[in-house]
Amino acid sequence: MIIKLILVLLLGWTGFSLIKRFKVSNSNRSSQKGAGQKMVACVICDTHVPESDVVIKNGKNYCSKEHAE
Incomplete structure (x- = not known):
């Protein structure tokens, strides 16, 4: 039971980290478009x-x- 809870929390944290990283990389690309x-x-x-x-x-x-x- 506790292993399932730890696994769910770990998967949630990993998903959140990936989404956050994706958003940051997209905002960097859009800010570089007007730099030229x-x-x-x-x-x-x-x-x-x-x-x-x-x-x-x-x-x-x-x-x-x-x-x-």
């Missing part, structure tokens, strides 16, 4: 910003609206 964004330098201060955040004026890249003026 190109960085662009501002022509005024040489600060590098993601390409999606850059302000473009007259074909030049700026880090902010203030530097674009």
